[in-house]
Amino acid sequence: MKSALFGKVFLHELRVLIADRTLLLVGSLLVALVLYGFYNGYQETLQREHAAQELAKKQADKHAENITTLRALLGGEQKPDPFANPFDPASVGGGMEMRYATLPTLALSPLAFGQSDMLPNYYKVTDRSKASFMYDTEIENPWNLLSGHFDITFVLVYLFPLIIFALSYNLLTVEREQGTLRMLLSQPLSLAILVAGKLLVRALPVLLIMAVLPLLLLGVLRPQLFQADQLPAVLGWLGLVLAYGGFWFALALLVNIIGRSSATNALALMAAWVLFVLVIPVVLNIVVGLLSPAPSRIELATKTRLITIEGLNRYHDKLSSDYRFTQDPEVLLPRDGKIEVAPRRQAQFLIQRDVDKEIQRVLNEFSTQLAVQQMLVERFGWISPAIVTYEGMAAIAGNGAARYLEFQQQVDRFHERWKEYFEPRLLNSIAMTEQDYAEMPHFEWAEVPVQVSGILKRLLLLVIPALIVIAFAIRRMRRFSVV
Amino acid sequence: MLKTIQLDKHFGSHQALKAISIDVKPGEIYCLLGANGAGKTTLINLFLNFLQPTGGQVLVNGRDVQQYPLESKRDIAYIPELVMLYGVLSGLENLEYFAALATGEKLPRDKLLSLLQGAGLDATAADRRVSTYSKGMRQKVGIAIAMAKNAKALLLDEPTSGLDPKAANEFSQLLTKAKDSGVAVLTTTHDLFHAKQTGTRIGIMRRGELLTELNSADVSHSELESLYLQYMEA
Amino acid sequence: MLSLIARREFTEFCRDGRLFWTGGIILLLLLTALAVNWQHQRTADAERLAAQTLDYDDWVNQEARHPHDAAHQGMHVFKPQSALSMLDPGIVPYVGSTLWLQAHRQSEVKFRPAQDATGLQRFGNLSPAWVIQMLGPLLVIILGFNAFAGEREQGTLRQTLSLGISPYQLLWGKALALAIGLGLLLLPTLLFAMGMIVFTMSGNAMVDALWRTLWLGLGYSVYLGIAIFVVLAVSAKTATSRMALAILLGVWIVTTMIAPRAISDASRIWHPNPTRYEFTASLDNDLGNETRKAWMENFGSDQRWGSEVGIDQWGKALEVDDKAGYKALDHQFHKLWDTFDSQQRVQEWAGFVVPLLAIRSFSMGVAGTDFANHRDFSVAAENHRRIMQDKVSHDLVEHADGHGDHHFDYKSTREFWATFPKFTYALPDRKFALAHNTLSLAILVIVLLAAMVLAHRAVMPRKA
Ligand SMILES: Nc1ncnc2c1ncn2[C@@H]1O[C@H](COP(=O)(O)OP(=O)(O)O)[C@@H](O)[C@H]1O
């Protein structure tokens, strides 16, 4: 009986929403927003992937060129270049060979820009100091960074609640205002079944569009979506949409049960939206910054400079010795597996090595600080479902702060390996051979799999508030007034 | 069938109903008379459990409506002063929906059409959108809904106000038919003539109090009118 | 008459608590944002000044060394923060503030504050400008959506008009009431800011900052004025207050949430800016071409730093190489910045439809926190770098190139270091800001006039 009644309410509401075109209007608006958001994210992802390919090609070309030059020099067909000498480890490690360490995109990357428009997704690693490449940023108009992007995450976090409001802000009050509520509830029909039917009829189509449409597009455009390791991310996406949408539907329900008129409902829902989506995140951002302020970048800059000065003093003698290639061009060619690495170049390597070593402490302060801030966000983020969802989206798209931080750390470790490879050769004047070229370290990104427990935690942070709101609404239902 | 025992209703400090006890038996038409604000609609709302009593009891078919809200609604059909329907749907679709809610089953189209006809709605109007209907036409759909339910009791809140005389007359005939098949009818009205004509019993209310009850057979129309005015002036 | 109408209207906001609650919350946000930003700016500024001085002292006092090595050590320059960034930080969180002026290559301004913040930063930056731009119009809607529609529902509109009051008087009375309500938020914020300026600054800088604050006040008054007249027009045109509210909220969502992002993405499609990869690639390409050409002309070989050019020409080679690079750097960087400029221009023009974009541009321009200011600093810093670089090469050509095979045992001394100028950069003054922002201000004023016309037409008695 109950389920039969529920079905009737559901079908009837569907009929009304179709007949008055609400569903068509709101549905097509949502489809349009999702398509535009997807287009933006997809373009960005394509651009990044294109850049990654170009970089890999550039690196391979340069490598091939070096090998050719090396062979030509060995055959005596060409004269060596003092600062681009394929035998000289200082030249090779310092830029003739380089590694473009790139962060690959994930299948769900088009769904959220995350931090990808600000932090670079590749670094050019040479034996030069971190300070020369690690602080790079992606090129983007700061105005656009300030505005933010129109991606799927924006549609979900900001606009989806508004779509939900448009459908359900007056779900009960309008029936009261029209007078149909008395007609309905004079039948053997409980309020709970009535609202459940009304809510579901509105929730199903929009949740379906929001959750499935982007997946369909992804499925067509990015086949890697179907790999087994993407399953947690895909389920995470579905879970986030359902739970976040569920929260706002729950809130709409509560407001309808409590609210007297459609106008107050609209205002109350807007107030909740402004609070959760606009105000709490920016206030929390400030609070987190106050609780764990960033260490001074100025101090970092000053420190780097001071260490460089010390280095210039320490390696004064090496720096003062002259290049000998003008007098003796033979020094540019290997002899018995050795090559004369100019002392100046050794000094430059050493100075940069020392800079890296010494500023590590300061850099660690930055990562610690950011980690503390992130922890604070995790700890207090639950106050706003918008924060939880935003962070969750960035994480499953692989464009979240955590993955970028991990990338920086892996690049950092790789940079160390690269320098360790060259240091003994550079300081002991060992000539590079073709064999060495084959054995130089390569950057391999070790993916951090999407954390299932992390996703579940986020979902709980959305589901629990939604359930609390629903429970409260059910309690208030008893005091609901038909007239 | 429709019974209240010492029913009180307060809205804050304002007492809308004071110790009302009435009992409408099957086969009776009980007409409630009273000026605007007397508490008639409030009483109907209490039968529908739209409002909760502050004192006393409301029983439908012997069951307390607060304890058995859904069961008691199965026994009653309700036609408000203004039958409000879904404007974007046709009269037939509205009837289909409400009838299905009322009976739990989906009625076939010809059955629905005959119900509408029985309520006096023009067959050509059945498939038009309700937003194009006049008040009388909507009222007729309301009647059809009530008929579809085959309820044991009818609750009517000024059902004929705003109907043209012919429609009002047809409506009275429908009520009489229902009474004859053993339905208990509680209706509020301002129309003394209608009350005398169709009612079996008449109650007069003023400011929340039931002043008197009488059998309509015992009074003539003019006697009822003078009695009513007398009560109102006192 | 006007004040009578306004007073009645105003009493209504006060009575039903709308002004107290929404306005109170917004004022609280405004003052909090102001205080936090102010505090932040003061510590950052003190630190910057200290570091800048230290930096120069270290440069002048460095030991005798080869000038090219000194140029590798370089100097750091730190961007000063505009005093009004406490009101509107503009793009400051998204651009760097530190530049390491080193040999060889123009570097970008590093260390964007947003990089040291979590993803939350992307929700926006709490500042008085953000609060007024986003929430100001919402407050106007809440206070004004039922100004006409509500009175029509209650029937008081007919009554008022039947007393012989012209609908225009009614319109201006209501507008005045709304303006007073909003003034209660805007004024304390501006006065608070001015107080801080007077309290902590002096001389020309103080006068400049005070002027800017006044201009900001003017800009925001126009912006909120637009909101007031649009709200009144819609309220007068719609039958019910529910309808008015729905329409106005829709307009607010589109103009503050959707349009800024959609237009910002559209401006990138219209004027695409390169990615870092593309930029670096084409800069490398240009630099390569320019320098090869210069080497060919000067040394008869296009092999940069090849063995044909001996150590005895190192200084000259540096000079040739650097100078050839300047052109390519200028070309590429200015092209990039011009693209950013064009993108911003698109957004400013969109201000006709989305006033938020016009006021955003005007506000950060006047506050001295927009891209034009940032660019000015970047150019000044790069010029300083070139001065340093040219002095170094010149010194080498003069003194080291004559040493034949002994080049790097040449050392410069403190006398030479002391001839390097200090980097003394002051943000451009308010004339610069106004010159760059006449367009956005003009757009705001035009939109305000249009909104007034719209409101007048909306309240015009309808012909039967
Ligand atoms: N929901 C309510 N809240 C407060 N007072 C009410 C409510 N419903 C009715 N009343 C008051 O109760 C009294 C009876 O009203 P009502 O039953 O509608 O009268 P009638 O139907 O006889 O004209 C009136 O004074 C009315 O103002």
Ligand SMILES: [Mg+2]
């Ligand atoms: Mg009544």
